[in-house]
Amino acid sequence: MEHFPAPLEELVEQFAKLPGVGRKSAQRLAFHMLGQPQEACERFARALVNAKTQVTCCPSCQNFTAGGLCPICASQKRDHSVICVVADPRDVAAMERAREFRGLYHVLHGVLSPMQHVGPDDLAIQPLLSRVAKGDISEVIMATNPDTEGEATALYLARLLKPFDVKVTRLAYGIPMGGHLEFADDATLMRALEGRLEL
């Protein structure tokens, strides 16, 4: 039990609930906020409530958006016949940074994980099937992480998509750009070899 007044203690506790923030860090953050002007605290408080109330999932791709269709789904400049399936909204941001993909996305909001009790009903799989069932989709690109759960999820979805007349692909595995062969793990090297391309 620290000797802090109750409202300060409560703020420390709230910070300490954040992932990766221990009690010492939480104290530091709470004291930092106490040192800020009233307006800064209120702005932070508003941001917390607004993010939760105003951010919704796009009814089409399930990515986070501020109400209605997300800007990507609403854009006429994107290729509406290709869907890139990702686990997380942050993956959409990563793909967009690469400025290579011009199609649409579908955010699953997780991956299948029997260990964590995440089953197909916990992910945005039905909305993806509905999108594909409507037709007009030529290709679905699986872009889940290349780990056990991401792989399993991609394979599961590929099987579900079989009945539809749609090409299902996935991102290439290989040596990352700027990476060194000597530091690459065996599995990556094996996949890079399997996926070798003609020059």
Next chain:
Amino acid sequence: MEHFPAPLEELVEQFAKLPGVGRKSAQRLAFHMLGQPQEACERFARALVNAKTQVTCCPSCQNFTAGGLCPICASQKRDHSVICVVADPRDVAAMERAREFRGLYHVLHGVLSPMQHVGPDDLAIQPLLSRVAKGDISEVIMATNPDTEGEATALYLARLLKPFDVKVTRLAYGIPMGGHLEFADDATLMRALEGRLEL
């Protein structure tokens, strides 16, 4: 520029303003809060505003408190003739954890630092002098950190307190309990030798 909706982006920015929180961590924290129930976000938001509005400085010792005299200054069980001067409210918490000191505190809210443009007027020095001037104080213990600025602040205060009939002491320097001689730095060893006690 990430592709997040504005309210989410705003929350990421607020988290990123915290000390030691980079943009990647801020994203992780913002996404974590989005995954929490509405009630959790509102409670966090309330804690931010309440801490700022309800936490005040004790009119006597300047420690943070929830209005009025702090519990330590108000306690009849403490020795009101001894004042321990610390730089920060967290130092009070540290001292209280040690359960050794039974006097009162005085929180300076910083240390003298010409480099950071912190002068005597930026610290709670006048309130300390007023407390000592009222009499009834037998000893003032300097417990600022044993670094350059903490030392300078302690010496400065000791000089200011000279005119008053009060004993001014400071915490002992030495090898920390559980510490190893071989890992102690030269300055600490020198101070430990200077401050050696008879067994």
